[in-house]
Amino acid sequence: MDKIKIIIRKEWAEVFKNRMVFFSIIFMPLMMTAIPLIILYATGDSSAGDLSSQMPEQFSRYCPQNLDGTECFQFYMVTQFMFMFMLIPLMIPVNIAAYSIVGEKTTRSLEPLLATPITTSELLIAKNLAATIPAVLATWIGFAIFAIGAGIITTSRSLMLALMDPLWLIAIFIVGPLLAILSVNFSIMVSSRVNDPRVAEQLSAVVIIPLLVLFFGQISGFIFLSRQLILVIAAVLLVIDVAIIYMAVRLFQRETILTRWK
Amino acid sequence: MIHTDNLTKQFQSTLAVDRLTLDIPEGEVFGFLGPNGAGKTTTVRMLTSLIAPTSGTATINGLQVGRDDTAIRRMVGILTETPGMYDNLSAEFNLEIYAHLYEVSDPKGQVDKYLRLLGLWDRRYDEAGTFSKGMKQKLAIARALLHEPRILFLDEPTAGLDPEAARLVRDFIAELRKEGRTIFLCTHNLDEADRLCDRIGVFKSRLLVVDSPARLRSQVFGRKVVFHLKQSDEKLAQNISTLPFVHDAKAIENKLLVTLDDPETHNPDIIRALVGAGADVQFVGELRHSLEDVYLRLMQETK
Numbered sequence: 001m002d003k004i005k006i007i008i009r010k011e012w013a014e015v016f017k018n019r020m021v022f023f024s025i026i027f028m029p030l031m032m033t034a035i036p037l038i039i040l041y042a043t044g045d046s047s048a049g050d051l052s053s054q055m056p057e058q059f060s061r062y063c064p065q066n067l068d069g070t071e072c073f074q075f076y077m078v079t080q081f082m083f084m085f086m087l088i089p090l091m092i093p094v095n096i097a098a099y100s101i102v103g104e105k106t107t108r109s110l111e112p113l114l115a116t117p118i119t120t121s122e123l124l125i126a127k128n129l130a131a132t133i134p135a136v137l138a139t140w141i142g143f144a145i146f147a148i149g150a151g152i153i154t155t156s157r158s159l160m161l162a163l164m165d166p167l168w169l170i171a172i173f174i175v176g177p178l179l180a181i182l183s184v185n186f187s188i189m190v191s192s193r194v195n196d197p198r199v200a201e202q203l204s205a206v207v208i209i210p211l212l213v214l215f216f217g218q219i220s221g222f223i224f225l226s227r228q229l230i231l232v233i234a235a236v237l238l239v240i241d242v243a244i245i246y247m248a249v250r251l252f253q254r255e256t257i258l259t260r261w262k
Numbered sequence: 263m264i265h266t267d268n269l270t271k272q273f274q275s276t277l278a279v280d281r282l283t284l285d286i287p288e289g290e291v292f293g294f295l296g297p298n299g300a301g302k303t304t305t306v307r308m309l310t311s312l313i314a315p316t317s318g319t320a321t322i323n324g325l326q327v328g329r330d331d332t333a334i335r336r337m338v339g340i341l342t343e344t345p346g347m348y349d350n351l352s353a354e355f356n357l358e359i360y361a362h363l364y365e366v367s368d369p370k371g372q373v374d375k376y377l378r379l380l381g382l383w384d385r386r387y388d389e390a391g392t393f394s395k396g397m398k399q400k401l402a403i404a405r406a407l408l409h410e411p412r413i414l415f416l417d418e419p420t421a422g423l424d425p426e427a428a429r430l431v432r433d434f435i436a437e438l439r440k441e442g443r444t445i446f447l448c449t450h451n452l453d454e455a456d457r458l459c460d461r462i463g464v465f466k467s468r469l470l471v472v473d474s475p476a477r478l479r480s481q482v483f484g485r486k487v488v489f490h491l492k493q494s495d496e497k498l499a500q501n502i503s504t505l506p507f508v509h510d511a512k513a514i515e516n517k518l519l520v521t522l523d524d525p526e527t528h529n530p531d532i533i534r535a536l537v538g539a540g541a542d543v544q545f546v547g548e549l550r551h552s553l554e555d556v557y558l559r560l561m562q563e564t565k
Contacts, residue, residue: 003363006362010348010359013355014350014351107347108344108346112340112405115310115340116364117333117336
């Protein structure tokens with residue numbers, strides 16, 4: 001446990017000393033929290049009239065019965081941003097985890113590190129936690145700010161209740177961490193196979209593509225993020241996470257990583 | 263302490279280490295010499311359980327490479343070819359990380375001890391990236407020693423250092439030797455190996471020779487004694503070469519160069535023979551070949 005803790009401390013010390021990385025970690029949750037709040041605020045003005053005509057027709061049937069046209073539009077807009085919130089646990093770890101192994105290779109610190117009695121599991125758990133914890137915390141803190149902000153901005157109690165639907169809570173508190181684990185392990189897997197940090201980061205970013213497909217599916221009206229769909233996504237992610245953790249451990253071959261690196 | 267038996271490492275079509283058989287007793291400083299790409303680093307990596315042998319066995323203080331890897335890593339210290347420090351972190355934190363990874367019981371105490379011992383105390387809060395190459399190397403040595411290993415693997419400890427820094431590192435290795443630690447030293451610096459090592463192994467994928475520096479010299483070149491005479495000639499050289507223990511004798515200006523196995527025993531006989539032949543002996547001294555000569559000769563022979 002001591003070894004895991006010290007590696008996490010080391011990873012965070014390195015990440016937070018790099019202002020660009022630190023900025024990218026802070027910036028995204030801020031944006032993802034601020035934009036839905038701004039939308040709620042801007043569309044809450046009654047002088048704007050009924051905005052429900054501006055959302056896809058398919059969405060109307062998912063809109064809670066007790067919401068009026070504008071509230072329904074607000075609910076629609078903010079629901080879109082649920083996907084954006086899901087981007088936080090996917091994107092933040094890429095910045096940290098993609099660099100985690102390949103960075104050790106480029107600074108030549110991997111060999112002395114692997115020469116210590118740390119086991120592969122301890123090393124990967126530490127690298128996982130070091131990238132997952134900030135991502136999950138940023139998502140949760142961002143959501144908490146959003147919830148508080150929405151409570152202040154929204155005068156409609158029924159809209160507030162719709163936004164605080166268990167769907168959101170499942171998405172933020174279950175799907176978020178599962179996405180972070182997926183992203184971290186995918187990034188670590190890529191990071192241990194490539195020799196260039198830029199390649200690691202770019203390849204790791206591929207992990208957001210399925211989420212973008214869902215996002216565009218929803219804004220075009222083909223997919224609606226229902227409670228059932230979120231639960232299915234959570235179950236699928238759980239299976240994928242187990243598989244990807246297994247693969248990341250299997251692919252982390254100390255000897256190959258050391259001897260292939262020039 | 264370190265024992266290998268036919269230790270072999272093959273990377274696809276490249277045979278990096280070929281049937282290395284070696285015994286290094288406790289407290290010995292063993293110099294491992296060889297050209298670039300000879301397989302020295304691969305050998306160190308196998309002996310520190312970083313990579314697995316293709317065949318053969320290696321044991322470190324009774325622990326077997328490939329079976330007791332974590333225990334071996336806990337027991338040995340390694341100075342890798344490049345220091346590989348975390349440049350954005352302070353010298354102190356760099357060492358603190360490794361003190362925890364090596365399960366040191368008093369991490370803070372050990373870190374402080376080695377920062378002071380290696381003259382890095384005043385710079386302990388500075389980022390390692392701001393250090394000179396010599397200071398980084400000292401920091402890497404401190405890192406290798408934090409858990410007080412009895413066996414140390416030092417891969418090119420003075421490579422790329424200026425003479426002053428190299429000397430500091432060499433002096434420190436000499437101190438470690440006095441403490442009775444077993445040291446496996448890979449180096450290109452033959453003078454350094456000559457001064458520090460009890461035995462030397464010359465390696466080029468396979469072990470070419472292994473012996474003490476003095477015996478390697480006599481093995482490769484024989485022992486040569488120079489007799490400085492008032493006057494010397496070929497006839498005198500011929501007379502001396504008839505002595506049964508003399509391998510060769512040559513007259514060069516007013517010197518007589520004699521090759522023999524045991525100068526300590528036979529020098530008095532030669533001096534008596536020279537005086538008997540009417541020569542005036544002024545000085546006697548042994549002609550010392552450098553380890554570099556030995557090394558280059560061996561490398562030439564393997565070509």
